[in-house]
Amino acid sequence: MDEEKKALVESMLRGSEEAFDELYRSCSGKLYRMAYFITGNRSDSEDILQETFVKCFLHRATLKQPERFESWLYQILVRTAWRLERRKKGRSELSFESILENEDDWNRTERIREDENSRSPLETVLEAETASEIQKALKRLDMKYRTVILLYYYNELSTREIAKITGTLEGTVKSRLYKARKLLKEKLEAEGRKKSEKERGVCHE
Numbered sequence: 001m002d003e004e005k006k007a008l009v010e011s012m013l014r015g016s017e018e019a020f021d022e023l024y025r026s027c028s029g030k031l032y033r034m035a036y037f038i039t040g041n042r043s044d045s046e047d048i049l050q051e052t053f054v055k056c057f058l059h060r061a062t063l064k065q066p067e068r069f070e071s072w073l074y075q076i077l078v079r080t081a082w083r084l085e086r087r088k089k090g091r092s093e094l095s096f097e098s099i100l101e102n103e104d105d106w107n108r109t110e111r112i113r114e115d116e117n118s119r120s121p122l123e124t125v126l127e128a129e130t131a132s133e134i135q136k137a138l139k140r141l142d143m144k145y146r147t148v149i150l151l152y153y154y155n156e157l158s159t160r161e162i163a164k165i166t167g168t169l170e171g172t173v174k175s176r177l178y179k180a181r182k183l184l185k186e187k188l189e190a191e192g193r194k195k196s197e198k199e200r201g202v203c204h205e
Contacts, residue, residue, distance in 0.1 A: 001067045009066040012057070020057055027070065028053070031077055037150050038081045040139040048084060052077045074155065075165040078147055085143055137187040145180035148173055 001009075005026070011019035028049060035045035035052075055076050063072050138146055144166075151162045159177065163170040 001070070005069075006066050009063075009069045013060050013063065013066065015060075020053075023069075024053055027073065031073065034074070034150060034154065035077060035081060037135075037138065037154065038078070038143065038147055039084070044081075044084060048077060048080050051080050055080070071157070071161060071165065074151070074157075078151070078165050079167070081147075082143065133188060133191055134184075137184050137191065140187055141180060141183055145176055145183060148176045149180045149184065152177055 005023075008019045008023050012023055031052065032045055032049050035048040036042060039045055039048065052073065056073060063069060138149065141149070147166065148162055151157045151165065152159070157165070159170050159173045162173045166173065
């Protein structure tokens, strides 16, 4: 995190609404894309984004280290998205307290890209020729698999960081990543076969 953003976070932690507004402007685009990739729903993504920043400001005192602001935001965002999904399915909700517990024990390094113009591997792929196929395949994955794929490739977080964000063991994250990659590959290959068969059928007419 650069010094300018760290200063904004520190001002926000002291209650500055102007600093909060600036952080919202600088982070909301990437967070919205993350929410959309998780949910596949624009309306839900907007709700998740707004709720994430409301919680961010109301519970800012729980963030003890300003340099961890962005990963803290992702933690809130992911848990909020999961809670929305559980609510839709009639399951019990995760408490917000569970998002914030053990914040003082985080042992992580800052690996989120600060340059909003730079692209992570998944962002590059999503903008390539096969973007629509990949997005469709991602949406068909269970949310727990979709989330780890996005956090690992889109946000370039380590398995240890993802474990903190999702509230699971690192081994569970690794297992889900393995399964998610396998499922994603299978779905893309199946879609490729369908497309190839369709093209051959057109050629034979």
